[in-house]
Amino acid sequence: MALSRRQVLAESRPVDRRGLLLTGLCLTGSLGWSVLTGCTPSDPRIDADGRSPRPTPAPTTPPPLAGAREAATGERELFDRAGAILTGPHRGTLPASQRHLLVSIREAHRQHVLALASPEPTNPEPTSRPTTVSTPSMPVPQPAPTASARLSLALSLRLLSEKERAQAARLRVSALGATGLHALLWGSMAVAASSFATALDAKSSVPDPPAARARRPMAVVSDIEAIQEMVRQLHAIVYGYQLALGQLSEANPSGKRALAGLQAHRALRERLEQLLVDRSAQVPVAEPAYVPPIPLVSATSSAELIRRMETALTPFCGLWLASATRSADRAMAFDALARTATTARSWRAPLAVWPGWQD
Structure with missing residues (x-):
């Protein structure tokens, strides 16, 4: 049977405006992109006053990458x-x-x-x-x-x-x-x-793009900031899963798969929140509500929402992997990236050439 609306909204938390920024239908993280909307930041090559920045000296050629x-x-x-x-x-x-x-x-x-x-x-x-x-x-x-x-x-x-x-x-x-x-x-x-x-x-029959979408440059942040950003996005994705489950029956494979995905994201969120507590860092709290990018009116639209969310989460996993300074964190981030990419694919996302990079 489908989950009730009370069950769907069970995990709402008090709002902290230091968390995700809600502006109309554009819900973004502190880095400017989000699992629920895919919003992207403005072009970093243009200054706020509209002028192009001064040219910088050409960097020296780095040594060949080992391996x-x-x-x-x-x-x-x-x-x-x-x-x-x-x-x-x-x-x-x-x-x-x-x-x-x-x-x-x-x-x-x-x-x-x-x-x-x-x-x-x-x-x-x-x-x-x-x-x-x-x-x-x-x-x-x-x-x-x-x-x-x-x-x-x-x-x-x-x-x-x-x-x-x-x-x-x-x-x-x-x-x-x-x-x-x-x-x-x-x-x-x-x-x-x-x-x-x-x-x-x-022998997948999922349609895949014949050409790769170009990667975008990614700036590494501190390990704490990367974990905090993951928590923010996991708040949104947990909420999105709850909305999607409102249109999915627990008796069919899609509903069971969605419930398993929800549970996995909750477990990861709790683990990351504990990491932040252990390191005396601020733990981002969830907004009371999040706006999905598409209307949820059927099982098909719910599956589409999950596909979009999982696909959009991969760059945040990649940011965490790039920012991790501890071996244990790096292994955890890699596993999160691999699991998220696999989950996105299971919801009919196309193959990604550079999973974990923002495109």
Whole structure:
């Protein structure tokens, strides 16, 4: 049976204007973006008075990122394997949805190789420049083109999935051993590879964009600020889930999945609130109400709200991963990013090339 309105509104808390800013239908966090609306801040390249800021000296070229060459080699292999299936002897038997999935995966790995080939992979700009996958600054080997021709389609797809999971495991280790935006870079690529493997295993028919949306630069904040921002957004997403559950029946799979998602977000929120208490930091409190970006009139619109919220939460998980200064926090942030990306995908969100980055 569907939850009653009393149950839906059970978790409202007193308002603290130091928390989320509610202006009309635009509900944003202190960073200017929110899980309920997707509002974005104004362009940071323009001063408040409308004038362009003074040009700054060109930064010096940073040293090569440790592990970038090895990671690019793995990404290039995955790019080639996806391409080999698309153009190989089984191309005529590929269902349209599976072909679309492979195109998306191949494009994602191309974007990753281009980023790793740049002087600073955490700078989003290089992923949008026109160039080839193999660059002079980072040569990578290409598998023999006949390698997959001897395999069945099912075996080729299974092997690609296994390679994706192996790459995800390697990149996870790199993420947990790094700091700042480098931790986010490795973590994002790890979560992407894992989601590609899951999609391949499921033979997903979810439509995916054929090209990646560009990343936006992300400024790292303090670890406390990142955790506080996560709590603010979790207040909103818990409220949003409660609204969505008002239109979903607990007897069907969607309702059960939504209830599990609500419980997971509540548990994470409580854990982060306790972290802030332990570190003598202010714990953000929830607003009394939040405005969803779409009317909730059916199970379909409720599922759409959950999909949007989970997708919008991933950049906040990424910010936390990039800002974490303690190993335990970094591991927790990575797990939150991976879980959120998986949950978003389960609600029919498209594959993300850079999960955890704001786009």
